[in-house]
Amino acid sequence: MIQIEKLKKVYDNGYEALKNINLEINEGELVCLLGPSGCGKTTILNLLAGLLDPTSGEIKFDGESVINKHPKDRNIGLVFQNYALYPHMTVLENIMFPLTVGKNKMPKNEAMEIAKKYMKITSIEELADKKPGNMSGGQQQRVAITRALVQNPKVLLLDEPLSNLDARLRLKIREEIRRLVKEIGITTIFVTHDQEEALSISDRIVLMNQGIVQQFDIPQNLYLEPANLFVAQFMGNPIINIYEMKKEGNVLKGENFSIDLSLLNKDRFKADLTEENYVVGIRPEYFVTSENPLFNVEIETVELIGKDCILNFKTNGVNSKSIVDVNDRIKEKDNVGFDIDYNGIYLFQENGVRVY
């Protein structure tokens, strides 16, 4: 198990990259560190690996502090986005290499046996005699992961390992990574800025912004139960629709549509609505076309994405999106009536705190 307690990192120039990180990652869990560029994902990974020293706070592996341990004594496997393979060595030599150096170095034939065992697990046996320069990005990434695994590390750390691959290969390799790390049962931390990648492979996701953990949760909850406005806006494609609305009695008032608060589920309120202004979030799939609509709009543009269509329109003075089935055959300039499925409404205070 990995415990991160009150972890802070202030860089030499005074920049506070991590503010107060607390995380507990279970044995065998696959956790993604997700967030926009600069939020501190790589900083956490480098602190776990021992490539950086924290300003304060604690990191424990299996209950034991690793803060003062050298990277090579932490029993971690590291994979970076640029693979970092040795170009003059064959694949087999690259994978054997970590076993043949350092204080636990083993005889070559033993190292070769272990390397071949792992190459079988990662299905790269046929690449054994190739040099990295003659391989595709996906193949190089498989080799880099295999090289990290041969040392039988306790923790596998992957920093944007798929970012140099094309879209189709990313899908394939991310499935492979999940299958592989689950098969081996290794605790894995995977850095990405791609929400879809994180949603598809993680047991749990750490969503960060500006050096602060915004939510640490299972993938479904990040989408369905966002902790705050940042999470609601970060997760989801197309992005959630956002409206600033004024509370008048039991209604949040808008120009084209209002929200009747008495129709909301009383059990989902997290606080009383005592303020004047609220931010309403409505996911695009919860604007549903209706014969008996709450409001009508003219569709500005239509984006076809496979079986779904994104409809762009303006309502309550804001550019908005709905996602509907391609079979609805809605076109630009069509006048469409929408209803709101109240199951898809979120309310936030102006400071981003979720209240419903």
Ligand SMILES: Nc1ncnc2c1ncn2[C@@H]1O[C@H](COP(=O)(O)OP(=O)(O)OP(=O)(O)O)[C@@H](O)[C@H]1O
């Ligand atoms: N050596 C350094 N000195 C000063 N600031 C740094 C240093 N390294 C990183 N930072 C800053 O710390 C913040 C966090 O950086 P980090 O690399 O952890 O972000 P990230 O979430 O991994 O971003 P990306 O997705 O772009 O790699 C950024 O604002 C970055 O500019």
